[in-house]
Amino acid sequence: SQQGEEDPQALSIQEGENATMNCSYKTSINNLQWYRQNSGRGLVHLILIRSNEREKHSGRLRVTLDTSKKSSSLLITASRAADTASYFCAPSMDSNYQLIWGAGTKLIIKP
Amino acid sequence: SQTIHQWPATLVQPVGSPLSLECTVEGTSNPNLYWYRQAAGRGLQLLFYSVGIGQISSEVPQNLSASRPQDRQFILSSKKLLLSDSGFYLCAWSGLQADRPQHFGDGTRLSIL
Numbered sequence: 708s709q710q711g712e713e714d715p716q717a718l719s720i721q722e723g724e725n726a727t728m729n730c731s732y733k734t735s736i737n738n739l740q741w742y743r744q745n746s747g748r749g750l751v752h753l754i755l756i757r758s759n760e761r762e763k764h765s766g767r768l769r770v771t772l773d774t775s776k777k778s779s780s781l782l783i784t785a786s787r788a789a790d791t792a793s794y795f796c797a798p799s800m801d802s803n804y805q806l807i808w809g810a811g812t813k814l815i816i817k818p
Numbered sequence: 819s820q821t822i823h824q825w826p827a828t829l830v831q832p833v834g835s836p837l838s839l840e841c842t843v844e845g846t847s848n849p850n851l852y853w854y855r856q857a858a859g860r861g862l863q864l865l866f867y868s869v870g871i872g873q874i875s876s877e878v879p880q881n882l883s884a885s886r887p888q889d890r891q892f893i894l895s896s897k898k899l900l901l902s903d904s905g906f907y908l909c910a911w912s913g914l915q916a917d918r919p920q921h922f923g924d925g926t927r928l929s930i931l
Contacts, residue, residue, distance in 0.1 A: 740920075749924045749925050
């Protein structure tokens, strides 16, 4: 399988804490993307990191990429109740740029 | 700005009935278009993608078909629905370049009875 696999499957933290989600993949990639999905809705693109980048920031989001370990992490700092959602990593394969989806991490922020 | 419309939001259909889900994109030209299915609590399974009018690639053998009659219109169809076709269907578009993100519609929840 060439899936992106997120870890943990579920994460529950207090509002204000930081949330870290990890992603592993199995093949050579062109880039890796992170998406958020609120319950029953479509996915929203959060951030894209290219294979030659190691770290990228966007607001309270920080993404790292380690191509030697075929892994990525998404850090959400100072979490808010509105961050409650499922988060998916989607590696884009080098060969055809298709996105490979894992099952996601379900994040719950407790007020 | 670009927008994507997908309808209907929910659909309940009997086994053996036909299906037509429509997706349209506004504000961009010649997008790549995608149909995904998502099972409950799972990731996305790519069903079809299209890089141009009349150009459809199928990722998995199945009971469904797709068509792109116009540049910004993508239709998912079935002649006879199966119970296993139940799920959450998502349409998405992206730019042509390899490193462009995908933008999703709000999905259609399809229940087969």
